[in-house]
Amino acid sequence: MNILVCIKRVPVTGGRIVLRDDEQAIETRHLGFAISPHEECGVEEAVRLVEQNGGESTVLTLGPPEAEEQIRDAMAVGINRGILLETSEEWDAQATAAAIVAAVEEERAAGTEYDLIFFGNESADTGNYQVGIRVAHALGRPCVTGLKKIELVGGRARCEQEIDDQRDVYDVALPAVVTVKEGLNLPRYPSVPGRLRAKKKPIDRKTPNPRPAALERVRLKLPPGEDKPTEILGHGPEAAPAVVELLRQIGVI
Amino acid sequence: MAVLALLEHDNGAIGDVATQVLSFGAAYAAAAGLPLHAVVIGPGGEAAAEPAGRFGVTTLHVAEHEGLVAYAPQAIARGVAELIGRLSPVAVIGAGSERGNEVFAHLGAITDLPFAANCIEAAPGEVAQVTRVRWGGSLLEEARVHGALKLLTLAPHSFEARPAAAAAQPAVERFTPVLSDVDLAVRVVERVQTQTGGGVSLASAKVVVSGGRGAGSAEGFAPIEELAGLLGGAVGCSRAVTIAGWRSHTDQVGQTGTKIAPEIYIACGISGATQHMAGCKGAKRILAVNTDPEVANTADFDYAVIGDLHQVLPAISAELRKAGLK
Ligand SMILES: Cc1cc2nc3c(=O)[nH]c(=O)nc-3n(C[C@H](O)[C@H](O)[C@H](O)COP(=O)(O)OP(=O)(O)OC[C@H]3O[C@@H](n4cnc5c(N)ncnc54)[C@H](O)[C@@H]3O)c2cc1C
Numbered sequence: 077m078n079i080l081v082c083i084k085r086v087p088v089t090g091g092r093i094v095l096r097d098d099e100q101a102i103e104t105r106h107l108g109f110a111i112s113p114h115e116e117c118g119v120e121e122a123v124r125l126v127e128q129n130g131g132e133s134t135v136l137t138l139g140p141p142e143a144e145e146q147i148r149d150a151m152a153v154g155i156n157r158g159i160l161l162e163t164s165e166e167w168d169a170q171a172t173a174a175a176i177v178a179a180v181e182e183e184r185a186a187g188t189e190y191d192l193i194f195f196g197n198e199s200a201d202t203g204n205y206q207v208g209i210r211v212a213h214a215l216g217r218p219c220v221t222g223l224k225k226i227e228l229v230g231g232r233a234r235c236e237q238e239i240d241d242q243r244d245v246y247d248v249a250l251p252a253v254v255t256v257k258e259g260l261n262l263p264r265y266p267s268v269p270g271r272l273r274a275k276k277k278p279i280d281r282k283t284p285n286p287r288p289a290a291l292e293r294v295r296l297k298l299p300p301g302e303d304k305p306t307e308i309l310g311h312g313p314e315a316a317p318a319v320v321e322l323l324r325q326i327g328v329i
Numbered sequence: 330m331a332v333l334a335l336l337e338h339d340n341g342a343i344g345d346v347a348t349q350v351l352s353f354g355a356a357y358a359a360a361a362g363l364p365l366h367a368v369v370i371g372p373g374g375e376a377a378a379e380p381a382g383r384f385g386v387t388t389l390h391v392a393e394h395e396g397l398v399a400y401a402p403q404a405i406a407r408g409v410a411e412l413i414g415r416l417s418p419v420a421v422i423g424a425g426s427e428r429g430n431e432v433f434a435h436l437g438a439i440t441d442l443p444f445a446a447n448c449i450e451a452a453p454g455e456v457a458q459v460t461r462v463r464w465g466g467s468l469l470e471e472a473r474v475h476g477a478l479k480l481l482t483l484a485p486h487s488f489e490a491r492p493a494a495a496a497a498q499p500a501v502e503r504f505t506p507v508l509s510d511v512d513l514a515v516r517v518v519e520r521v522q523t524q525t526g527g528g529v530s531l532a533s534a535k536v537v538v539s540g541g542r543g544a545g546s547a548e549g550f551a552p553i554e555e556l557a558g559l560l561g562g563a564v565g566c567s568r569a570v571t572i573a574g575w576r577s578h579t580d581q582v583g584q585t586g587t588k589i590a591p592e593i594y595i596a597c598g599i600s601g602a603t604q605h606m607a608g609c610k611g612a613k614r615i616l617a618v619n620t621d622p623e624v625a626n627t628a629d630f631d632y633a634v635i636g637d638l639h640q641v642l643p644a645i646s647a648e649l650r651k652a653g654l655k
Binding site: 089090091092093102112113114168169170197198200201202203204205206209210212213214216218219220221222236238239240241242243244245246247248249257258259262263290291292293294295296297298299304305306307308309310311312313314315316317318319320322323326327328329 | 463522603640
């Protein structure tokens with residue numbers, strides 16, 4: 077079975093987001109980057125499914141050349157191959173989906189047909205909630221979103237989606253597109269040999285065709301902060317009576 | 330021409346988020362100088378006419394189809410797309426809920442138009458101007474939406490529901506959309522209960538006591554559980570804890586975990602990363618218990634106790650017991 081996992085490189089922003097002076101992006105000069113958590117679970121699930129069923133897993137990302145780091149991270153936990161669609165700036169969801177569809181069609185022309193394509197339910201940074209669904213439509217495949225569980229039985233996928241305190245079940249035929257959420261599984265840590273093997277795995281670099289943004293970013297801004305000072309209730313165990321007094325004042329005891 | 334609001338409903342009963350969508354849609358329609366229509370999909374929809382009228386809806390479109398009893402996102406989008414073809418609205422507005430965003434993504438794919446998810450402001454025009462939420466609410470984006478028809482969802486609880494000055498009596502127009510097997514291939518076939526440990530649900534708890542990396546281990550959660558128990562609250566955690574395997578992801582608060590809205594959130598051994606705080610913006614008050622005095626400089630914490638959670642929490646629990654709590 078062939079599985080494709082589409083991932084996004086996102087900055088690890090810590091306690092405070094700082095914007096670049098041009099307000100077009102987050103200032104990332106002092107930040108690390110990671111695979112966003114939903115997609116990290118997509119990577120783990122793809123590796124497990126290939127371990128169980130045989131086949132090959134490929135990871136794809138559209139992003140800057142440095143996104144090779146996240147492709148290698150995915151390879152370190154067992155993904156076989158990488159595709160990097162290199163861009164210099166953030167693309168809107170339609171342009172991203174079109175580039176992914178073109179890459180999947182090139183793969184098909186070269187003899188690789190994906191039984192399953194994983195996406196994150198929404199990207200951590202832009203939160204557009206749509207790339208996976210757009211790709212599914214363009215490829216004429218069913219799409220199930222927000223998965224917390226997937227089981228493959230006889231050419232079909234039984235998918236569970238969390239809704240309030242319950243789970244909704246979907247049953248779709250493969251090939252399919254699925255979008256997943258953190259909690260689907262507990263991703264493994266890469267091993268040292270895994271990291272070494274990752275360095276030798278193949279990455280296909282391509283330059284996708286840009287198209288003008290139809291959802292056009294003008295500027296980013298921070299939400300109005302309340303900026304009220306933090307009230308220190310005390311230090312150490314001696315603060316306990318002050319905490320209980322607060323709980324009493326707000327009526328929870 | 331009109332502005333069309335897609336309403337989520339349960340047998341015609343609409344909730345808070347749908348009334349927010351109606352108010353947002355009414356404001357957009359007024360700015361565009363157009364009437365507000367609404368569409369409901371699935372059984373019992375016509376009962377939404379009365380509440381929709383209170384928000385100024387002039388026509389309620391009711392889509393009925395035997396395939397639309399269980400939730401089927403692509404089929405719902407297909408039905409709305411059919412109505413768009415007849416009505417030529419300038420905008421379709423819906424809820425920025427998981428399901429709302431899913432249906433709008435299908436609409437965007439079917440119409441090949443951009444879709445702006447989780448807007449908090451929108452001004453109509455040939456190019457619409459919107460402000461939308463990024464990073465689970467930690468960042469805002471001002472954007473321009475191109476295309477003849479604007480597809481927008483409203484971030485939940487970001488716009489106040491305001492009934493119109495004079496209630497309208499909407500005309501009800503029923504239709505049966507043409508749906509293919511492909512449209513209906515993805516639909517809910519079963520609903521299963523999840524085994525929540527019988528305790529208080531994180532999403533609806535009045536008090537949440539959470540532990541982060543500072544808890545030190547799975548066993549380190551004992552004082553957190555004790556305090557949550559005394560307060561009748563739920564236990565939460567940060568992502569550092571879930572990836573360490575100390576607690577299950579169902580306890581995780583944050584952008585990629587559960588969103589909570591308690592009266593008080595007690596965050597112990599948690600540094601306050603933006604992605605964690607994205608999950609507790611709805612809390613009325615936040616108290617940090619942390620060894621690092623720097624937490625006082627984290628804007629989101631209202632109160633702080635500086636100290637080791639393994640000493641501070643047992644002292645709070647002891648104090649509560651003295652006050653008669655069990
Ligand atoms: C896209 C994305 C999505 C994410 N989603 C989430 C999410 O949903 N939820 C989430 O939580 N995180 C999320 N994260 C991770 C987040 O960025 C932080 O890494 C994480 O929240 C840190 O957890 P923490 O505060 O427990 O750990 P740390 O940041 O390591 O903080 C530990 C804190 O404990 C204090 N401490 C240590 N010992 C003690 C003690 N004995 N007593 C009291 N205090 C002590 C320290 O001073 C410190 O402040 C996400 C990250 C990304 C990139």
